[in-house]
Amino acid sequence: MTTATRQGTAFDRVIEALERDGRTVKRNGPGQAQAQCPAHDDNNPSLSITDRDDRALVYCHAGCDTDRVLDALNLDPRDLFDKPKGLGHVSGLLSHAIYNYPDGRIAGRSADKKFRQSGNTKGRSLYFGQTSTGKPLGPESLDGHERVYFVEGEEDVKTVRFRGEAAVCNAQGAGKSHLADLTPLSGKKVIVVADKDEPGRKHAAQVVEHLGGIAATTSVVEALEGKDVTDHVAAGHSLDELRDASGVLGGMHPEADEGGIPDSTGLTDACRYLDVALLLDGGLPEPPTPTVCKRSDGVGLFYLGHYNVVVGDPESGKTLLTDFATVEQLGEGGRVLRLDLDHNGPQSTISRLIDFGANEDALRDSTRFRYVEPEDRNQLAAIVEDAKDWQPTLVVLDSIGELLPLHGAGSNDSDEFTAVHRLVIKPLAAAGACVVGIDHLSKGLDSRKFGPTGTVAKRRVISGSCIRVTVDAAFTPDKGGSAFLAINKDRHGGLRRASPSGDKEPSAGKFVILGGQHFITAPMSDEKNPGEHAPPADVAAITALDPPPASAKEARERLKWRDERARQAFKDWKKGTTR
Ligand SMILES: [Zn+2]
Structure with a gap:
């Protein structure tokens, strides 16, 4: 990296603007900083700023649009580039990025994402990246790389190369891979990164198809946060954290179609064992941390991009806890979808959210808040499909028990729950949402100890956390109340690490409504789960x-x-x- 020798970089420009705006900025090392987001009321440093050699990458983890962040700082999209006045014109377009292909094609991109082509526009070469002086890289740039990332655009190629891996894209973006010469990918393990929109997924499926018989293997991944690999890196994630997205292509597994077990030479390849050396080379990814429904110490109860559950008796405060999370997410600039399957009714929910201090403008804004009481599976399927584009940050399913009847299934069948999970819960989490399902405790003592009602499948599919809620002081509309929170399950351990140890279900704190205030206290380091101890x-x-x-x-x-x-x-x- 050349941060030290470059003058007047976009990275410095953004940092200066944030400091001028009075935001707290924390530098995490060269070319990497974390700051309070200027576009939303930010208690945490939610904004990641990364120096990518020729430009700055900016990403708000609460979901603020980059244009809004720049607006709040009185900056222009051009200011994200080291050379805001542009590099030159391509077919008349003032371009802030110019991409040189090895066969003479030139692509220009303006700061506001307009594209023009010139030079050898009939060429079939892939784009491999370029040197800092603009000299195009060619197929030889893949030498020594067993795996190659296939991304949607030239900016993404530069981002992946910036992280030390090989990458390519075809010219002119989505839907044009059939025009490209893919032979440089012969024998490579190609990781196709699908952009998280409909054209992006379609494109990824086409690329996989066209790579059949050329690449050694193909797999499809997508960004953990944001739309593409550049967002993903801007959000501070490593390339190894790109998550499997073969599911979103409609269960398309080109490798599985070949049938039969190959002869012994191809057998190890067919088994697809994890390449541990390769994993260690790339650095082990940090386990995810819970960031939604935060306690007073800033530790969340639930995980983004995962399925979480709140379990407890009726009236124990489960729905109130998700109301708290809803208001928190709206306050941080997030988008919330409330699926009211229990038919609690919109009036009671909305008035509670307002009591909890929700911003009324956010509730009125249908791009920020959506409430629905799905009547049948078709409506629910449409909502799930819509969420893939809308990408809510929080989805509350109230309650899980009503999901199965809506699909005409019994409430205790393992296979049926797994199917409903695949149709509804998994795609919502895959779209990046923190999905929180509310589950009512069943009557029998065994299942009460076990956790969520019903089947093993129901518990197995929890990919985030499961929080057990037990009444401490009963909740009343005028006086408030409180509830003990305990960790029934924590798949990634992020919440357990920040909570006392020793109990089977450690205390995760206490949810309190008192005198118009709503908060979650963090547990003391030696706090016991009262459910596991006598007074x-x-x-x-x-x-x-x-x-x-x-x-x-x-x-x-x-x-x-x-x-x-x-x-x-x-x-x-x-x-x-x-x-
Ligand atoms: Zn923000």
């Missing part, structure tokens, strides 16, 4: 028994307690005496 007074009552009881049954009889209470208190007392 100190109960333990004291057992300690006071003389002679000491020999069993929980004896304690129950002498103190005339309920079975469960005596068992828990006896257990805790016993633990205390043997320590």
Whole structure:
């Protein structure tokens, strides 16, 4: 990187503008900074700024459009380029990026994403990137690279090369891969990065098809955040964090179609074992951290891009907790979809959100907030399809129990739940949303201990966290209330690491509504899950028994307690005496 020698870079320009605007800016190293976003009310530093050699990449994790961020800083899209006055004209278009192809094609791109072609426009060469002086790279740039990223545009090629990997794209963007000479990809492991829109996915499917018989293997991935690999890198993610997107192409697996087991020479390839050396070369990706529904210490309960669950008895505050998350996301510039399958009704939901301090303009804005009571599976399918483009940051499913009946399925069948998960929940999470499903506890004690009602499948598909909510002080409209939060499941461990250890279901804090305030307290480092421990007074009552009881049954009889209470208190007392 040449940050030190370049003068007046776009990166410096953006940092200066942020500081001038009074935003907190934290430099994470050369060419990488984190700042408060100027386009939304930002308590966290949600804005990532990355120096990509010839331009700055800007990304708001709360979902603000880059144009809005620039607007708030009185900057222009041109200011994201080191040379804001442009590099020159291509077919009359003032271009801030000029891409030189090895066969003489020249593509120009203006700051506001207009494209023009000149030079050898009949050429069939791929774009491989170029040197800092503009000299085009050719097929030899793939030498020594076993894997090659196939992306949608020239900017994305430059982004991937900036991260030290080989990349190509065909000329003129989506839908034109049939015009390109793909033979330089012969024998390569090609990772196709699909842009997260309809043309992007279609393009990726076509590229995979055209690479059949040329590439050694193909796989399809997509950005974890944002629309394309440049957004993904701008958001601070490594290339290894691009996530599998073969599912969004409609289950298209070109490699699986060949049929039969190949002979022994091709067998290891066919097994597709993980290349651990390659993974380590690329650096192990950081596990995801929970960022949605934040406690007072800034740690979230739920994960973006994953399916999370809130489980608890009726009236325990599950829906209120998702209301809290809704208001938080709207406040951070996010987009929220509320799927009211229980038919709680819009009036009660909306008025609660306003009570919780939701911005009314955000609620009125249908690009920010959508509420729906789906009546049948077709309507739900349309909503899921629409969400792929709209890309909500938070989806609340209230409740999971109603999803199966809507699909005409029984509530306890494993296969049926897996199918509904694939149709509804998975695509929503794959679109980048933090999906939070509300699940009511069932009656039987075994399933209460186990967590969400019903099947093993229901729990297995939770790819984020499952939070158990238990009433502390019952919620009333005028006085508020509070609820204990416990970690029933945490797939990535990000929440567990920030919570006390020792309990089977560690405390994740307390959700409190008090005097018009709504917040989640973080647990003390030695806090116990009250659901797993007897109150100190109960333990004291057992300690006071003389002679000491020999069993929980004896304690129950002498103190005339309920079975469960005596068992828990006896257990805790016993633990205390043997320590
Ligand atoms: Zn923002």
